[in-house]
Amino acid sequence: MSRRMNVGSRAWLRLGVLLSAGALAAGCSREQAPAGGAAAAPAAAAPAAAMPAGPVLPAAASASTSAPDQASAGTGADAAPLLKALFGDYATGKEGGVVASLADPDQPGAQGLYLLERVASTVLPGGETVLVFNGEACDDEGSAQTAHATPGLLSMFVLKQEGGAWRVLRRNENFAALGSFGKPGTLSWVALGPGRVGLAAESGGTWQGYTSMFLSLFDVSDPKPRELMGTEAQVLADTEGACGGRVAECWDVRAHWRVLPAAAGARYGDVAMDFEGEQRVATAASLAAVEASGDDNKAVRTTRRIAGSARYIFDGKVYKLASGTNPIPTF
Numbered sequence: 001m002s003r004r005m006n007v008g009s010r011a012w013l014r015l016g017v018l019l020s021a022g023a024l025a026a027g028c029s030r031e032q033a034p035a036g037g038a039a040a041a042p043a044a045a046a047p048a049a050a051m052p053a054g055p056v057l058p059a060a061a062s063a064s065t066s067a068p069d070q071a072s073a074g075t076g077a078d079a080a081p082l083l084k085a086l087f088g089d090y091a092t093g094k095e096g097g098v099v100a101s102l103a104d105p106d107q108p109g110a111q112g113l114y115l116l117e118r119v120a121s122t123v124l125p126g127g128e129t130v131l132v133f134n135g136e137a138c139d140d141e142g143s144a145q146t147a148h149a150t151p152g153l154l155s156m157f158v159l160k161q162e163g164g165a166w167r168v169l170r171r172n173e174n175f176a177a178l179g180s181f182g183k184p185g186t187l188s189w190v191a192l193g194p195g196r197v198g199l200a201a202e203s204g205g206t207w208q209g210y211t212s213m214f215l216s217l218f219d220v221s222d223p224k225p226r227e228l229m230g231t232e233a234q235v236l237a238d239t240e241g242a243c244g245g246r247v248a249e250c251w252d253v254r255a256h257w258r259v260l261p262a263a264a265g266a267r268y269g270d271v272a273m274d275f276e277g278e279q280r281v282a283t284a285a286s287l288a289a290v291e292a293s294g295d296d297n298k299a300v301r302t303t304r305r306i307a308g309s310a311r312y313i314f315d316g317k318v319y320k321l322a323s324g325t326n327p328i329p330t331f
Helices: 077-086 284-293
Strands: 098-103 112-122 129-137 152-162 165-178 186-193 196-207 211-220 234-238 249-259 271-283 301-314 319-324
Touching: 077 098, 077 152, 077 165, 098 165, 112 186, 112 301, 152 211, 152 284, 165 196, 186 249, 196 234, 211 319, 271 284
Parallel strands: none
Antiparallel strands: 098 112, 112 129, 129 152, 152 165, 186 196, 196 211, 211 234, 234 249, 249 271, 271 301, 301 319
């Protein structure tokens, strides 16, 4: 099944990750996937001069582990001027979080009500503050309307403080739909190329014990951020929750990825992936024995270690597999 689906009908979505962000990250109680990944710091609200410097992103930055939040000054009431600049007279959900009206990704020209939590932030070399919020459609009281197949909706805002006030330079509302249970997965900042900061997301979902995860990359400097990775950018397959006696193949394979230094004149660096894991295959005879007896314990599996590497190159539109193979199966 394809991973490229619209906001309303994405079917392969990752385990949700609830990234706490202090006063801005508290959401309404709802069904949640198991949490994981790093927690984000509180939202920035102090003057830019008082904020930590922007992210130090080496050309070969690795994003296997989420980078720390880089715009962390100010929490609680201190964040009010920043939030007001973004959302005007916003409301607060019953259990926290910002309730605001944003562009509806499914209905061009229409607005929708969303419960927002800040999930990533950074300060660019020019002093601009980048805030990324995750949004879930909600009712007038701020109760999220979330289910297993509901992705998180990412919105990105670029601001700069001038004369003691926040000025919004760019709004990218609901530009990406990722994850499940209303959460977008694990986010991190990476260096895509010289002077180009990227937002990376590992997202996907678990369905009846089958977990798939995919890598997405977005260029923060792009006026209209779009996903840069192609359809083959799968980074995990895990069937632990479904590996019973009647299942012929069980998988546990993952990729360790990184962005390589960009070649001279190139906009972005290549994406390299190293794979490790295993495939366990039940013998035909043991599957027949399971079927005949109903005893799942009769399944006999042989294990094949999986290793390898792949390299993805940006072709001017998206990253495409250029060398090696990606052995991770799509369920």
